[in-house]
Amino acid sequence: MLKYIDTPVTEIHDELFLTAGVRVFIKHEELNHPTVAGNKWWKLKYNLERATTLNHDTLLTFGGAFSNHIYSTAAAANELGLKSIGVIRGEETLPLNETLTFAKACGMHLTYVSREAYRTKTQKEFVDQLTAQFGNFYLIPEGGTNTLAVNGCAEFAREKLPSDFDYVCLPVGTGGTISGIIVGLDGAKEIVGISVLKGGEFLKDEIKKLVWDFSQKEYSNWTLQTAYHFGGYGKKTDDLTRFIERMQEKHSIRLDFVYTGKLLAGIYDLIEKGFYKKGSRILMLHTGGLR
Numbered sequence: 001m002l003k004y005i006d007t008p009v010t011e012i013h014d015e016l017f018l019t020a021g022v023r024v025f026i027k028h029e030e031l032n033h034p035t036v037a038g039n040k041w042w043k044l045k046y047n048l049e050r051a052t053t054l055n056h057d058t059l060l061t062f063g064g065a066f067s068n069h070i071y072s073t074a075a076a077a078n079e080l081g082l083k084s085i086g087v088i089r090g091e092e093t094l095p096l097n098e099t100l101t102f103a104k105a106c107g108m109h110l111t112y113v114s115r116e117a118y119r120t121k122t123q124k125e126f127v128d129q130l131t132a133q134f135g136n137f138y139l140i141p142e143g144g145t146n147t148l149a150v151n152g153c154a155e156f157a158r159e160k161l162p163s164d165f166d167y168v169c170l171p172v173g174t175g176g177t178i179s180g181i182i183v184g185l186d187g188a189k190e191i192v193g194i195s196v197l198k199g200g201e202f203l204k205d206e207i208k209k210l211v212w213d214f215s216q217k218e219y220s221n222w223t224l225q226t227a228y229h230f231g232g233y234g235k236k237t238d239d240l241t242r243f244i245e246r247m248q249e250k251h252s253i254r255l256d257f258v259y260t261g262k263l264l265a266g267i268y269d270l271i272e273k274g275f276y277k278k279g280s281r282i283l284m285l286h287t288g289g290l291r
């Protein structure tokens with residue numbers, strides 16, 4: 001089992017919240033582990049358990065050169081004494097960036113595939129080819145999202161979220177984490193996802209499917225906000241950069257620009273627009289992404 005550190009909840013004090021009649025809290029899940037840190041801890045938990053039960057000694061997974069999932073998987077494999085292989089989208093660029101330098105230092109073997117080949121990564125031929133090359137491995141999909149990941153995030157929602165809040169808000173990349181939160185809360189609270197992808201509407205169907213596959217239930221206590229992508233995945237605007245700097249200076253809150261910066265910027269805007277009911281307690285889930 002990976003180490004797990006229990007994480008605090010803190011409140012953000014801002015005049016805007018007083019006028020709007022809401023309170024805003026952060027669940028600091030970015031502090032749950034020194035390196036695996038964040039929602040990826042929960043997405044990996046049952047995948048690691050399954051891999052060990054099946055006696056695998058190697059994890060294989062996929063991601064872009066800046067992927068937090070690659071970073072976390074490399075760290076987790078290292079801690080558990082497993083080998084790991086990272087199939088990276090695109091050509092190798094030297095010097096390696098921080099993510100890949102770290103992954104390599106954790107012992108992850110990096111292999112690069114063209115963008116065209118990467119698109120076929122869920123097909124049998126591609127996986128067979130990887131098996132021919134590397135032997136047996138436990139495969140974790142891109143972003144770590146599968147039903148075992150949903151199971152881990154559901155456990156997080158049941159056991160680690162505080163109970164005194166009305167809304168929980170979190171960033172959405174593949175939809176694995178929010179799906180787990182939805183099933184874990186089992187109809188309680190309102191769940192608000194902020195898509196970090198441009199054109200994130202398709203994620204609503206992904207989330208419905210992940211929730212259904214796991215629980216055979218449909219829930220209506222969640223929404224997905226698609227207007228806070230700031231240009232798309234991994235992109236940022238000057239407004240977003242200024243917002244992140246302001247949060248750091250004024251409130252000592254550390255945010256990344258891919259996920260949690262967009263999340264909190266979205267929460268602020270939704271408060272200004274009167275989205276949340278007056279008198280409510282809003283919980284931001286800090287999902288990590290800091291180095």
Ligand SMILES: *Cc1c(COP(=O)(O)O)cnc(C)c1O
Pocket residue numbers: 038039040068069143145171172173174175176177178259260287288289290
């Ligand atoms: C991966 C990641 C997400 C997105 O999680 P999904 O389960 O893919 O929706 C959100 N925040 C951070 C910091 C992440 O690294």
